[in-house]
Amino acid sequence: MSRLSLPHRTTRSLAAVTLASAMLALAGCGSGGGDADGQDSGSSAASETRTVSTPKGDVDVPADPKRVVVLNYALAGYLYDMDVPVTATIPEDADQEAGEFSEFWGDAPSEDGTEFLPWSPDGFDLEAILEADPDLIIAGGWGFPNFQADAAYDDLTAIAPTVMVDKSFADWQDQAEFLAVDVFDKQEAYDDMVSTYEARVEEVGDAIEVPAQPTSFLSVTGDGTPYLVFEGTGLPLMFDQLGFETNDLVAQHGLEPYQPGGDLAELSTEQLGQIVDSESLFVLGFNADTTSVEALSSEPAYGSLPAFQSDNAFDLPYWALRHDYDEALALLDMVEEEFGK
Known part of the structure; x- marks a missing residue:
């Protein structure tokens, strides 16, 4: 087992809105400046x-x-x-x-x-x-x-x-x-992001040897509660692009998100052994690096999983779960380092 690493509303709501309204009213009272036609050329661009x-x-x-x-x-x-x-x-x-x-x-x-x-x-x-x-x-x-x-x-x-x-x-x-x-x-900025990312995905995909498949992803909170990451969401989709095959456990078992519209299904420790039968498994914390493969391997519920048994359980940083563009590029570097041929 190895670790991939880098080479309500507040109670003051009403007061805030009241203050906002007052500021807007004051701004309106003080907007009499401008040219003879009632237009302020300096503010016209800002008002677009x-x-x-x-x-x-x-x-x-x-x-x-x-x-x-x-x-x-x-x-x-x-x-x-x-x-x-x-x-x-x-x-x-x-x-x-x-x-x-x-x-x-x-x-x-x-x-x-x-x-x-x-x-x-x-x-x-x-x-x-x-x-x-x-x-x-x-x-x-x-x-x-x-x-x-x-x-x-x-x-x-x-x-x-x-x-x-x-x-x-x-x-x-x-x-x-x-x-x-x-x-x-900013279409050009987006196009640059996508072209850089896609080129790097192709590069990494050609450079790695994928472990035994299929693959699943588990996020474990600080109190030890495991959550299965939905297939078809950001992190699994990225690994699918690299040649991994995400196990469709959510669809197989009819799992529901722990919050409506969410991307995680809460599991009990008993469900781990019943559901998570993937050959490879990536483990990450939730909002912090709250766990590791090494720490979980001593717990029977995890140690008995196929991925742990075959030494195909791997750590990911917590931020991998909902990564942005910069984190996606960093993840690609990690994957290349871990699984490079």
Whole structure:
């Protein structure tokens, strides 16, 4: 066994919305400047918008936003890759006291002056979002932030135009295409991402020897609860492109997501032996590196699985589960190093 490694709404909701409305009213009262025709040539460009279709309906967004707030850590990397200024985002985990920028973002957060907003399991801090003075809010995507953004959507739209990224997008390409093409009008940036990724997939696919198939993916939480990753979602789809064959265990056993529209099925330890019969298995933590193949191998429920028995159980970093473009490239490097011929 081996490890792949790198070479509710807050209670202040009403107050925030009231304050937002007051600020908008004040802005309207102070907008009497301009030329003789009542037009301000300096603000006309800033007022240009495009219409984006979202799960919440059509949203008019700034054509050239300058202060974007991203309410899902997993989406921020796309904006950095597209040179869209990120004023603020939330930490990776709602339980984190202080956020940490991803190593894959490089110097972009410091160049943008990105700040972390307070975030808790109870919801977003709407007052903090308001103080960030966004001209656009990007929310939704995969995971718990989507649930919170959906609940707080009306409050968020009172602060700035809010685009919900569809939680049903299957992989990073879907998310990147929506953000780059629909929201920010950066088709070329998206095309560059895809061409770079596809070239690297072909390169890695030719360079590796795939272990015994089929393959499954398990995400294990800090309390030891295992979740089976749905076939046909981001991580399995990526490995399928490399020549792996994802076992269709969800379809075979009629498993349901632990949250509606989700990509994980909760399993009991008893179900592990009954369901997870794949020849190869990738294990990853949930929101942190909460486990490892080595640690699990001493537990009978895991040690008796075919993949563990045949030494075909492998670790993946927790962020692999819902990876973005930069993380996809890093994963490809890991796979090449682990399974290279």
